[in-house]
Amino acid sequence: MWSQGRITLSPRARGFHLVTEEVERGVPELDRLAVGIVSVFIRHTSASLTINENASRDVLRDFASWFDAAVSEDAPFWTHTLEGPDDMPAHVKSSLLDCSLTIPVADGRLALGTWQGIYLCEHRDSASGRELVITLCGEER
Amino acid sequence: MWSQGRITLSPRARGFHLVTEEVERGVPELDRLAVGIVSVFIRHTSASLTINENASRDVLRDFASWFDAAVSEDAPFWTHTLEGPDDMPAHVKSSLLDCSLTIPVADGRLALGTWQGIYLCEHRDSASGRELVITLCGEER
Amino acid sequence: MWSQGRITLSPRARGFHLVTEEVERGVPELDRLAVGIVSVFIRHTSASLTINENASRDVLRDFASWFDAAVSEDAPFWTHTLEGPDDMPAHVKSSLLDCSLTIPVADGRLALGTWQGIYLCEHRDSASGRELVITLCGEER
Numbered sequence: 001m002w003s004q005g006r007i008t009l010s011p012r013a014r015g016f017h018l019v020t021e022e023v024e025r026g027v028p029e030l031d032r033l034a035v036g037i038v039s040v041f042i043r044h045t046s047a048s049l050t051i052n053e054n055a056s057r058d059v060l061r062d063f064a065s066w067f068d069a070a071v072s073e074d075a076p077f078w079t080h081t082l083e084g085p086d087d088m089p090a091h092v093k094s095s096l097l098d099c100s101l102t103i104p105v106a107d108g109r110l111a112l113g114t115w116q117g118i119y120l121c122e123h124r125d126s127a128s129g130r131e132l133v134i135t136l137c138g139e140e141r
Numbered sequence: 142m143w144s145q146g147r148i149t150l151s152p153r154a155r156g157f158h159l160v161t162e163e164v165e166r167g168v169p170e171l172d173r174l175a176v177g178i179v180s181v182f183i184r185h186t187s188a189s190l191t192i193n194e195n196a197s198r199d200v201l202r203d204f205a206s207w208f209d210a211a212v213s214e215d216a217p218f219w220t221h222t223l224e225g226p227d228d229m230p231a232h233v234k235s236s237l238l239d240c241s242l243t244i245p246v247a248d249g250r251l252a253l254g255t256w257q258g259i260y261l262c263e264h265r266d267s268a269s270g271r272e273l274v275i276t277l278c279g280e281e282r
Numbered sequence: 283m284w285s286q287g288r289i290t291l292s293p294r295a296r297g298f299h300l301v302t303e304e305v306e307r308g309v310p311e312l313d314r315l316a317v318g319i320v321s322v323f324i325r326h327t328s329a330s331l332t333i334n335e336n337a338s339r340d341v342l343r344d345f346a347s348w349f350d351a352a353v354s355e356d357a358p359f360w361t362h363t364l365e366g367p368d369d370m371p372a373h374v375k376s377s378l379l380d381c382s383l384t385i386p387v388a389d390g391r392l393a394l395g396t397w398q399g400i401y402l403c404e405h406r407d408s409a410s411g412r413e414l415v416i417t418l419c420g421e422e423r
Contacts, residue, residue, distance in 0.1 A: 113184030254325030
């Protein structure tokens with residue numbers, strides 16, 4: 001069984017945001033699968049997806065702090081600056097974190113660990129909703 | 142053909158560890174496939190998976206050195222510190238390295254390059270065995 | 283439908299290079315799929331793949347600047363130095379950026395965003411052509 005859909009995540013402020021439920025609502029056929037895989041792909045180069053701790057808001061904030069420090073807007077070597085100081089760091093952060101997730105499906109559900117959630121990583125100061133392509137494949141129950 | 146299993150890697154010290162054989166033993170159906178894909182997913186947020194050089198122990202040690210320096214426990218901005226100084230750096234390292242691998246299968250084997258091996262990246266000072274979900278799909282020989 | 287092929291990218295200088303068209307030419311069956319997934323896997327540990335901005339040469343150069351600064355050849359902790367000062371940084375960069383891409387297919391085409399392209403990230407000073415395994419699966423139109 002194959003299925004594919006597109007959803008647009010609601011716009012978020014710069015930073016890291018839990019979007020597990022928003023993604024799951026984009027995959028209504030999930031519960032038909034016994035075993036499978038979901039591919040979640042973000043169609044942008046200045047926002048990304050990752051999986052991490054789903055319980056503490058502290059963690060989301062600390063992610064932003066680390067990435068802002070590690071990929072500084074003030075680095076002397078940036079040359080692609082026409083779209084603002086947050087643009088080139090956003091591209092680098094996107095590739096460090098990746099634009100796609102591949103998540104196993106078991107018994108009609110994402111087989112995430114207890115503490116795992118899906119993060120939208122919004123790297124621009126101001127962005128509109130981000131588009132995801134969600135592709136599901138597997139064996140029906 | 143679809144198949145899925147779970148294995149628990151034996152507990153490892155903080156650092157980087159080659160686990161290719163442990164993972165392959167978790168996929169007994171591999172040799173039935175002519176062409177396919179294996180998804181390996183770690184159900185944790187303070188350990189991760191990557192593919193890198195499989196021959197030198199030096200490389201494993203240097204990975205640990207770089208990640209410990211780049212994601213310092215002493216950074217002044219951490220606020221999520223309740224679970225110990227190694228916890229928040231572990232989360233960031235996990236997302237830099239990723240919780241999943243997608244590996245092609247050819248002629249019943251993982252189509253890894255000669256020098257490629259699977260690393261378990263253990264970011265906590267002390268952790269129990271890490272659980273993997275391994276999902277296999279493809280065309281039988 | 284499953285299909286798999288191998289291509290060798292032409293050798294590139296150290297740095298970041300757009301290879302979207304070279305990869306697409308390696309997947310002639312793409313246009314037969316209504317819905318699917320392409321896995322692109324590089325069989326090396328000192329070069330990697332990522333998806334990022336496809337329009338400005340500035341961005342490619344700034345990627346190289348950031349990665350060269352963040353994973354310095356001069357770091358005091360490297361012990362794996364036998365293969366040259368660019369070797370160990372190449373391994374770390376490869377794992378930060380990843381050796382595989384999973385890209386959704388829609389209506390016979392890669393479902394990339396308007397600004398997304400595939401980068402070959404060549405981390406060695408001197409390298410020969412890099413081998414990719416491209417695996418395609420999905421539902422035919």
